[in-house]
Amino acid sequence: MKCLGCFKQNKNIYCNICKKKIFDNKNINAILDFDKKEFLFTKIQFSKNMSISGVQDKISLKIQDNKLIPTIDDGEYLLKPIPLMEYGNHIESIPINEHFTMQLAHQVYRIECALNALIKFSDGEIAYITRRFDKKNEIKIKQEDFASLANMSESSNGENYKYDYSYENMAKLIKKYLVASKIELVKFFKLVLFNYLVGNADAHLKNFSVVQRETKDYTLSPAYDLLSSSLHIPNESRTALELFEEYESKSFSENGFYAYDDFMKFGEMMGLSISLVEKLINDFLKLEKKTLELLEISFFNEKMKEEYKKIYLDRLKAVLYKCSK
Numbered sequence: 001m002k003c004l005g006c007f008k009q010n011k012n013i014y015c016n017i018c019k020k021k022i023f024d025n026k027n028i029n030a031i032l033d034f035d036k037k038e039f040l041f042t043k044i045q046f047s048k049n050m051s052i053s054g055v056q057d058k059i060s061l062k063i064q065d066n067k068l069i070p071t072i073d074d075g076e077y078l079l080k081p082i083p084l085m086e087y088g089n090h091i092e093s094i095p096i097n098e099h100f101t102m103q104l105a106h107q108v109y110r111i112e113c114a115l116n117a118l119i120k121f122s123d124g125e126i127a128y129i130t131r132r133f134d135k136k137n138e139i140k141i142k143q144e145d146f147a148s149l150a151n152m153s154e155s156s157n158g159e160n161y162k163y164d165y166s167y168e169n170m171a172k173l174i175k176k177y178l179v180a181s182k183i184e185l186v187k188f189f190k191l192v193l194f195n196y197l198v199g200n201a202d203a204h205l206k207n208f209s210v211v212q213r214e215t216k217d218y219t220l221s222p223a224y225d226l227l228s229s230s231l232h233i234p235n236e237s238r239t240a241l242e243l244f245e246e247y248e249s250k251s252f253s254e255n256g257f258y259a260y261d262d263f264m265k266f267g268e269m270m271g272l273s274i275s276l277v278e279k280l281i282n283d284f285l286k287l288e289k290k291t292l293e294l295l296e297i298s299f300f301n302e303k304m305k306e307e308y309k310k311i312y313l314d315r316l317k318a319v320l321y322k323c324s325k
């Protein structure tokens with residue numbers, strides 16, 4: 001069978017590597033003890049004590065006696081089911097989409113990602129599970145998202161606050177707050193480009209974070225919440241934030257989408273050398289075959305594979321597009 005973590009063929013539901021990395025080698029049952037109704041009930045129960053989970057379709061889990069059970073505050077895992085609200089097409093594929101996109105980022109694009117897998121409710125419905133990166137050996141690691149770094153909040157900036165910013169200004173925050181800023185800027189550039197290629201238009205301020213290392217300085221956190229949102233909401237804007245504060249390329253003003261020149265300029269604005277930015281873009285463009293191969297062995301049905309492929313190939317074409325000067 002195919003591993004519910006990494007897609008590799010093996011005898012068990014989770015291969016040994018995934019079992020070790022995600023579940024600390026414990027023999028976790030890949031079918032949870034509860035179904036979605038009970039998930040909801042738990043969520044409502046816990047929400048009385050936790051205001052934050054009231055708005056999110058996820059609950060905390062911990063391992064007890066080789067079982068994953070819901071918990072309020074000491075969870076090492078987050079469980080995300082198929083969303084309860086109908087807000088787009090094919091919502092039943094959202095867990096599969098998030099899992100595939102995270103695996104693609106990690107396995108093919110070599111982006112550091114939160115550990116993740118698929119798991120099933122007791123009635124067989126699929127859900128996405130991810131291991132929290134802000135906890136290690138029971139110790140809480142300091143984490144801050146970019147909405148807080150940018151001082152953006154609903155109360156002072158309105159309900160659209162997560163989107164009312166630019167990737168250019170996020171890069172400025174990285175330079176300001178992170179010691180090894182060049183390494184972090186390269187990571188950030190890759191993540192923004194990856195999101196564009198897979199059609200993730202939900203990479204807003206709260207979906208990027210910094211975490212404190214043992215040496216006390218901060219670094220970008222592993223990537224999380226990656227998915228092709230265009231698969232579900234096809235006509236939304238291509239990116240959650242605009243790339244630039246003010247700048248508009250000739251290519252963008254002629255065509256209305258970000259292309260090669262825009263990503264070149266974006267990298268340059270961060271202070272990366274032209275040759276490095278060219279290399280980063282070209283390295284990603286070379287991954288077409290591997291991207292489609294991984295998509296082929298994913299858990300999507302054939303129709304969804306086709307739709308994902310269409311979005312990806314369209315974006316690839318956009319990034320390859322060079323405006324005649």
Ligand SMILES: [Zn+2]
Pocket residue numbers: 003004005006007008014015016017018019
């Ligand atoms: Zn695996």
